[in-house]
Amino acid sequence: MTTDQGGTVATVTYRDAVRMALQDALRRDPRVFLMGEDVGRYGGCYAVSKGLLDEFGPERIRDTPLSEGGFVGAGIGAALGGMRPIVEVMTVNFSMLCLDQILNTAATLRHMSGGQFSVPLVIRMATGAGRQLAAQHSHSLENWYAHIPGIRVLAPATVEDARGMLWSGLVDPDPVIIFENVMLYNMSGELAEDAGGVAIDRAALRRRGRDLSLITYGGSLWKTLGAARQLAGEGIEADVIDLRSLRPLDDATIMESVARTRRAVIVDESWRSGSLAAEITARIVEQCFWSLDAPVARVCTAEVPIPYPKHLEDAALPQPAAIVAAARAVMGR
Amino acid sequence: MGVFRMPSLGADMEAGTLVEWLKQPGDTVRSGDIIAVIETQKGAIEVEVFESGTLERHLVEVGATVPVGTGLAVIRSDGTPAGAHNDLPPVAPVAVAPPSAPATPPPLERTALAGSFGPKASPAARRLAQERGIDLDTLTGSGPEGAIVFVDVEQAWLRRGASVVTGPAKSSGVDGMRAAIAAAMARAKREIPHYYLGHSVDVSDSLDWMGRWNDSHPPADRLVFSALLAKAVALALDGFAEFNGQYRDGQFHAAAQVHLGIAIALRGGGLVAPAIHDAARLSLPQLMTALRDLTNRVRAGRFRGSELADSTVTLTSLGERGVDWVQPVIYPPQVAIIGAGAIQRRPWLVGDSIVPREICQLTLAADHRVSDGHRGGLLLREIEARLQAPEAL
């Protein structure tokens, strides 16, 4: 298969794309190394780093103890010392143990040193529910990090972004957190064989419509696109915005869309209260108030610990049916 | 004690934007003073106050767009103590109730509050309605919870017969003026049963007389033919009440004076027809001064609200470089408009000889609900007679 530009493309999974990104970074820059729980001999909790230990050896693919505060702190120190560490935190729930390192150290050092030190660290975290991993492994806490000045927060939703955002994050002189939704690892997509870094400043319009703006990111993108297809069958054409960058938010893309469609529904797998969806709602009201034709709507996760049983887990999360219902409501149908 | 309110500067105006305050708190104002500049679809308009006293305070900030009737400033009449403005809603005085009587919430205030929000309408719908002069109370909503949304206003605008504005809506400038003209002209053609008359008038004597006048006067005191025409029309209307006035609420209201609207084309597009007040009473030089002043102010984008709203009849003149004749459209709520084509040198029968004469084709469009063709013809003849006795103008 070939691309428009004549290059070849291959069908790969999101997991493959992340692994390709890791391999590429490790090959290109000797300062890059990967560190985390079970990333080496076990090949990664989600099999992302499978085979990397054989290719790059234990100096660069480092298994760590179950101590997020310790190994994230070590990653910050390595970055300060001139390395380009990639630290994997198994799930965002566990990152609460290293929140102190991220918030109080990584995000502040440039500021507190008067610009003398920077922390070129990339932290990868799995996030999201849907695999029946219950209430301690399933939450979406991206908004906690998107709240913090001094770090950049990315959410690749496509294989192209999974392949490209890691390198762009490594090039950034400040800490970057990349959230990989666990439901995406098995998803397949087409990827150019010469794919590389991608721009990480802008949101992407994944579908174009005239009637409302569906704004989402990460694992919810595909549910939202599914809902948009169903809505199109009812004559409602939706813009679908993939935020890609959760901090900073690309206001321009959001506002251009909402000013055009006059209606917005935000789909966000985190809990509604204090969510990114709330932040985006506020920005729309601040910047687009006079263009609105309906109250801004949100489709978020029920405010409960994520349940273990499959039917309850599904019921707690944003699903296409709920997105369709919210879209109909803002259309007055 | 009075409140200076956003005036209605024409039948289609629903709201205006305050552009500039020309009087500040503490300033003395006299009835007729220009107090503010208001931006409407027709352009920036200077508005007068009709009360004398002291401007106590502004109620609206520069830049705000508010509906017609909204209080803009408090005018304290001469002799009224400062601060006596309790007819204003924002500062309702709190009554001190005796302790035994339970405080009764004032029910009227609540009603007034609910009413002031009007029907449920989205911000986008409200903005568009304001820009296009659509009354939200007349619409049925199709949005969430029955709210009026953007498309409802757009549909109403299209139903009203105005031209379709494509692309992003603009609130002022030529597009706004185009929308205003579209609304007024569509209304004229929809509501007013026009009839049309035409008459060729020999204006050679007028031009000769004007040439002699101009030879003996410096440029600033010279006349143009439009001034003679305006005076002739204003004088002729004296005996033709059914052409001078406004048609409102299903009936004609004759006007006591001739407020002669002058159609003025703007450089860059669009036109407006502000009035020269009581034109029949002005001497020809005064009328000429008024005409020049009005034209220059209109082209500079500044004219007064009362000049726009209270024309009783309109004159449209194609000018020296125009074409032979015009079949004009009445500007509602007026009931007549007089057109003048470009003056052309033509072979003309005078007695039994063919001689070159200066000919102007006068036309009249009038409202058949109010007048008939026979009287219209007499009016054109009367204008002709006035033009042929220029020394009496």
Place this chain on the structure above:
Amino acid sequence: MTEPEIRQILLEEIGNVAPEIDLARLRSDRDLREELDIDSIGFLNLVIALGRRLGVEIAERDYPRLRTLESSLAFLAEITGPRARA
């Protein structure tokens, strides 16, 4: 007054009565009122302004000499000339 000065004043006053006209594109041998799209009041404004700026009174019978930009320059030079030499 020199011809460049007169020209400068003429163009300035044309700019005042027809502000959106690109003076560089004005054709000097065409009817000025057509070129500028001005009516009798606009033309009268121009005559008044030129009279004031140049210190002369332009008679109505001389209006035909203001037909084009070229003829206007020649005419204005003529009526301001003798005084300039004085």
